[in-house]
Amino acid sequence: MAALEIAEPEKLDDAYTMLGTExxxxxPMGGGTALMLMMKAQLFKPSKLVSLRKIEALTGFSLSVDASHIRIGAMTTFSELEQSPMIAQHxxxxxxxxxxxxxxxxxxxxxxxxxxxHGDPxxxxxxxxxxxxxSVRIVGVDGERVVPAEELFLGYYETVxxxxxxIADISVPVRPGWRFFYAKxxxxxxxxxPALGLCVGVRAEGEVIADVSLVLSAAVDKPTRLKSAEAALRGVALSDAALAMAADAALAEVHIEGDGRGSAAYKQQLLRVHLGRAIKHVMQGSASA
Ligand SMILES: Cc1cc2nc3c(=O)[nH]c(=O)nc-3n(C[C@H](O)[C@H](O)[C@H](O)COP(=O)(O)OP(=O)(O)OC[C@H]3O[C@@H](n4cnc5c(N)ncnc54)[C@H](O)[C@@H]3O)c2cc1C
Structure with missing residues (x-):
């Protein structure tokens, strides 16, 4: 069995050199949880892992907020997110x-x-x-670039x-008046x-859905914005008929895929039911962001 080398550079430039461009x-290794699962399943056999945990430029900063954005460092752990009062508030x-x-x-x-x-849908x-x-800030030997999170994913385990x-950090705009809910x-x-993941964001004006953001995952090959369903709901008063039209639009615009957690037909039904439920949930003000 080939030996696995684990490097722990302290500088970004050294990490770039170790990672190369081929x-x-x-x-690179963050927490290593996904990498270890893939290695155990023999889906991936790395010769070298470059740990990012000693790189001050990535670990020196975790969470911050100003008037327009919440910034989250790439090496922030999920427990830090979970326990942060700032994240809970914003x-x-x-x-x-x-x-x-x-x-x-x-x-x-x-x-x-x-x-x-990781790019797992x-x-x-x-x-x-x-x-x-x-938006996601990406750094590399040629400098940095910023990519909207929804454009980061290309398909199963594939990103840009x-x-x-x-990935150096992620920046979330402050959007007053919006409420969000994730249906797992x-x-x-x-x-x-999840058999199906659906994140719903709504800006409500009374009973009217003034603006809406819908992103589907787990039933598709990458997180996918439901643009037709959003268009069907924008500016419309909440009603069962409007929700049914939005579900029809969503089912027409995406290719739902089955897996070990449900067939494609079952997941189509989940989307129809949970789209309506999640939108009602946020419109009732039971979720916010
Ligand atoms: C038992 C178990 C249960 C789980 N259940 C869930 C669940 O219910 N829901 C869920 O969403 N997830 C779940 N996960 C997955 C978990 O969320 C991922 O494993 C985790 O988010 C990956 O983060 P990591 O830092 O450990 O990544 P790593 O394993 O370190 O890396 C994952 C990939 O990203 C690359 N990478 C790492 N850091 C960077 C960086 N900064 N820039 C560029 N590339 C980088 C690596 O090279 C690798 O390709 C589960 C995992 C386990 C082990």
Whole structure:
């Protein structure tokens, strides 16, 4: 069996050099929880892992808020997010999502950056970041670029990140008047991987849905904005008929895929039911962000 080398650089430049720019068997490591699962299943056999935990430029900063944005460092752990009063105040949907995400052992080490870079469409947070309108700052040997969270994902385990590029942080705009809710629909235990994930954001004016943000995951190959369903709901008063039209629009615009947690037909039915329920839930003001 080939030996696995684990490097712990302290500077970003050293990490870039170790990672190189050629696709291969060298990967960055955040918490290592997803990497370890893939290695145990023999889906990935790295020759070298480059741990990011000693890089001051990535770990020196965790959470901050100003008048326009909430900024979250890539090496922030899920437990830090879960326990942050600032996140609970400004992004309660993130605190809500943490309650059923994996278990405390995973949350203590899994990082925001590793979760985004993994590109598994079953992950709970990526649809939340997308619905919130977050943007991701990516750094690399050629400088940095900022990508909207919803444009980060290309498909199953595929992102726009090039070899050697690292997620540095994520920035979420402050959006007064919006309320968000993440519906995690599981078919076994509530902490299990979702059969369907749906993040719903609404800006309500009385009974009217003035603006809406809908991002579907787990039933599709990447977190996917439901643009037609959003258009069907924008400016419309909440009613069962409007919700049924939005569900029809959502089902027409995405290709729902089945997996071990439900067939495609079952997940289509889940989408129809939970889209309506989640929108009613946020319109009633029971969730906010
Ligand atoms: C038992 C168990 C249960 C789980 N249940 C759930 C669940 O219910 N819901 C859910 O959403 N998730 C769940 N997870 C998944 C968990 O959320 C992910 O494993 C975790 O988010 C990955 O973060 P990490 O920091 O450990 O990533 P790592 O394993 O370190 O890395 C994952 C990928 O990202 C790359 N990477 C890491 N950091 C960066 C960076 N800063 N920049 C660029 N690339 C980077 C790595 O090279 C690798 O390709 C579960 C995991 C386990 C082990």
């Amino acid at each position: 696709e291969g068997s060298i990967r 992004l309660p949907v993130v605190t809500q999502t943490m309650k059923t995400l994996a278990n405390v052992r995973v949350r203590n080490v899994a990082t925001v950056g590793g979760n985004l870079a 079953h992950l709970d947070l990526p649809p939340v970041w997308s619905a919130l309108g977050a 990140l090039a070899q050697g590029e690292l 629909v599981t078919t076994r235990a509530e902490h299990d991987w």
